[in-house]
Amino acid sequence: MSKPLLAGIEAGGTKFVCAVAYSPVDIIRETRFPTASPKETMTRAYEFFRDCERELGPITSLGIGSFGPVDLDPASPACGHITSTPKLQWADTDIVGFFKKRMNVPVGFDTDTNAAALGEGRYGAGRDCDTFLYLTIGTGIGGGVVVDNRALHGLVHPEVGHIRVVPRRDDTFAGTCPFHGTCLEGMAAGPAIQQRWGKPGIELPEDHPAWDLEAWYLAQGLAAMVLTLSPQRIIMGGGVMHQSQIFPAMRGYLKEFLGGYVDRPEITEEQEDYIVFPERENQAGITGALLLAEDVAGKGK
């Protein structure tokens, strides 16, 4: 009997990554291409998998971690769709249905952030945790919560980027979020940095006051998340977090915001191990998509 062959798609708003693998960290073939129209992009992914099957034998299951918003509710008629995305061409795209119909395999489906959180959890910085938080701070702020190797969904899925934050006294910026103004994303994602300081973060020097303020807002959001979830680790990636000077300041502010209430060495002393950069930043998404495939393998179509 041949080994089950897994397929995965990291469906991003700007690029697709497709891979086939015998295990989530044993990738045999991989391809990356820019996200175009749904039909063109999904067909290209499907043709890649078809070519892989010719060479390697039948694919057993597929996992997709997708940009969104997506509908994950099994009871919903739109389950498996990308729904009301600002990428208008992709609105109401039945991405799961497209592949299920053509490949005739069970399809695991989750958000891109949750897939990356799962990948980072199993094979990266979350590998020794049963409850952790994974955040990306980039053009938006997204987060995934993993409990016992599964991404938490609940009603929909967490939207930690939209937690309300209190503006700092010295900051008069009104926030960029069309829904909430001064939520965490509105005050601390890449576009907020760019609008507040008049240029993109990448062009600001390392000792620019932007980074201390950034650390302060992120820590304020983290405090609410720590009190609600009690994560064993917080993994923070995305473009903004490449400014590694944010980390030490943010750890100090988190301690201040918690005010001594959560009296654990992870928070008061060993913070370098509590709030960390991802270990597999660029691979976490596709690894997680393959984990979703592994999870549904043999579960029926």
Next chain:
Amino acid sequence: MSKPLLAGIEAGGTKFVCAVAYSPVDIIRETRFPTASPKETMTRAYEFFRDCERELGPITSLGIGSFGPVDLDPASPACGHITSTPKLQWADTDIVGFFKKRMNVPVGFDTDTNAAALGEGRYGAGRDCDTFLYLTIGTGIGGGVVVDNRALHGLVHPEVGHIRVVPRRDDTFAGTCPFHGTCLEGMAAGPAIQQRWGKPGIELPEDHPAWDLEAWYLAQGLAAMVLTLSPQRIIMGGGVMHQSQIFPAMRGYLKEFLGGYVDRPEITEEQEDYIVFPERENQAGITGALLLAEDVAGKGK
């Protein structure tokens, strides 16, 4: 073979409830008595169980839901202890050890709030949810998070009462929390109501402005919790929530705080079913303690 006999203790700061049962909702004997010194109180509980065993046969396992703070970390030498509680007589009490030594059975242990959350989840308002939030608003604000029938612990356990809230413009109260001042507990627990208005909540009329303000603070805290956890339901009990006029106002404010971002009928239309009062308010704690017993039965001592 006789049916396994479960024992449970709801160890509260003011009273102990002890029960033996063939299932968490099939209680055979129950006793309640005030919490005195640790030795006196725990001995009384132990004697109750010993008497039950004489009559009903051997107890298979014990579950304890305890006031705290408690140490739940299996790696800690103080695991199973009540630790730095303001009830000084009880500080550093090895409650699990006391019963394990005398009864020689496996002991399940969690916070009183988590036990109540588990009880309410399995047999109450959370029975159809796999992810829900259980809150008690009384002399403090505590919360339990249940995911797939298990109470979430993570690093310690959630402490949602200490989420920071923004004071409302018309409220100058400085908050009662010695750690954070104006956190949710500091602004909205029973003592905050009493200090702000000069008399306990129970003496304020139903249409007093205290209740609208209370609803506003609670909703602000709930917004952060909804965005972090995505619960399928929020169950809110405790003395303050007996003021049932809080519920409709709180549901409206939650919708406002979320600003349309979580666009689900549970939040925008069917709120009466999303934020609810517990179904088993007085029995949830002991039921949860028995669930903890059931969970460790047969798992070794």
